[in-house]
Amino acid sequence: xxxxxxxxxxxxxxxxxxxxxxxxxxxxxxxxxxxxxxxxxxxxxxxxxxxxxxxxxxxxxxxxxxxxxxxxxxxxxxxxxxxxxxxxxxxxxxxxxxxxxxxxxxxxxxxxxxxxxxxxxx
Amino acid sequence: xxxxxxxxxxxxxxxxxxxxxxxxxxxxxxxxxxxxxxxxxxxxxxxxxxxxxxxxxxxxxxxxxxxxxxxxxxxxxxxxxxxxxxxxxxxxxxxxxxxxxxxxxxx
Numbered sequence: 176x177x178x179x180x181x182x183x184x185x186x187x188x189x190x191x192x193x194x195x196x197x198x199x200x201x202x203x204x205x206x207x208x209x210x211x212x213x214x215x216x217x218x219x220x221x222x223x224x225x226x227x228x229x230x231x232x233x234x235x236x237x238x239x240x241x242x243x244x245x246x247x248x249x250x251x252x253x254x255x256x257x258x259x260x261x262x263x264x265x266x267x268x269x270x271x272x273x274x275x276x277x278x279x280x281x282x283x284x285x286x287x288x289x290x291x292x293x294x295x296x297x
Numbered sequence: 298x299x300x301x302x303x304x305x306x307x308x309x310x311x312x313x314x315x316x317x318x319x320x321x322x323x324x325x326x327x328x329x330x331x332x333x334x335x336x337x338x339x340x341x342x343x344x345x346x347x348x349x350x351x352x353x354x355x356x357x358x359x360x361x362x363x364x365x366x367x368x369x370x371x372x373x374x375x376x377x378x379x380x381x382x383x384x385x386x387x388x389x390x391x392x393x394x395x396x397x398x399x400x401x402x403x404x
Contacts, residue, residue, distance in 0.1 A: 210393075212341075220333070220341060220384055222393040236392045237298065270340055280389050283331035283346035285353070290340060 177201040177286045179271050184291030191261050195291055197254040197271030202286075205229065205249040208274035210284055211256050213267040213293075223269070224256065228277045258293070266295045299323055299387050301396035309402040316372040318399045320385035325365045329389040332361055332370045335398075336381045344383075345370065377403050 183195040197209070211223040224235045224245040233245050244257040254271050268290040275282030300323040310316055320330065328348035333341040343352040345361035348368060358373040372379055380403045385396040 212395075219382075219398045220335075220386075220395045222386075222395060225393065234391045234393075272341075275343075275346065280327075280329040281347050283333075283343045283352065283386065283388075284341075285343045285346075287340035287342070 177273065179273065179286060179288035181269065181271050181288045181291035184269065184293045186294045186296060187261050188297050189262060189295055191295075192257070192259045193261065193293060195256040195258065195269055195271075195293075197256075197288055199252045199254065199271075199273070202273065204247075204252040206277065208276065208278045209247060209254045210272050210274060211245060211254075212270045212272060212284070212287075213265075214270070214290075215264070215267040218267075221267070225274070225278065226254070232278055234278075261293070261295045263295050266293055268292050298392060299326060299390050299394050301385050301387060301394055303383075303385060303396035303399045305399060306397075307400045307402060309404055310375055311404045312375050312377060314375050316370075316375055316379070316401055318370040318372075318383055318401075320363075320368040320370070320396050322366045322368075322387060326387040326389045328364045329387060330361075330363070330368050331386045331388070333384045333386065334379075334381045335384065336378075341384065372401075375401075375403060379403060 180198045210225040270290045272284035273286040332345040335341040382398045
């Protein structure tokens with residue numbers, strides 16, 4: 176069974192940093208792109224970033240470039256999101272999700288974690 | 298950035314009826330469009346990918362159609378459990394974008 180489990184969220188002050196983590200199991204982790212999607216309270220889904228199976232290729236939402244960094248450790252089956260210079264508008268549930276392929280236009284995100292909540296407040 | 302506009306914002310229907318949800322793209326996405334269902338308090342779930350292909354385990358009463366800029370998600374024989382927000386998503390161009398969602402209310 177494919178499973179994704181996020182961790183690392185919490186309360187952080189404006190300007191602070193967090194490292195979100197996603198533990199994957201039940202599939203060949205290195206064969207699939209992985210993505211982060213966030214959802215502010217009461218709002219819709221916002222795509223954040225994606226990384227290829229090998230980790231060589233990454234893409235980000237334009238508004239987040241420079242503050243967010245996606246990475247992965249295929250030896251540990253883990254996905255990460257480093258979030259820096261946090262702002263109030265970054266407060267959201269952050270989901271990791273598995274792609275159906277490896278950064279190709281076809282497909283979708285076919286397995287999602289339960290999300291980890293990031294709160295930004297002083 | 299490709300903008301996806303979903304309509305209606307809210308759809309209220311009775312059990313057994315057919316729901317028709319629309320997603321319009323600001324430029325062609327070919328057929329690289331997916332639909333997701335998000336039930337209250339849950340993570341999203343992939344329903345349809347590549348405009349018309351059902352994801353694994355999705356009932357046949359969910360169907361997708363369209364190409365280019367206009368797409369439709371149909372749900373036949375509505376059940377109370379279909380109460381959710383439905384999102385479309387494109388992935389032909391970076392950044393990946395989602396529509397703002399359609400809330401489906403079951404009367």
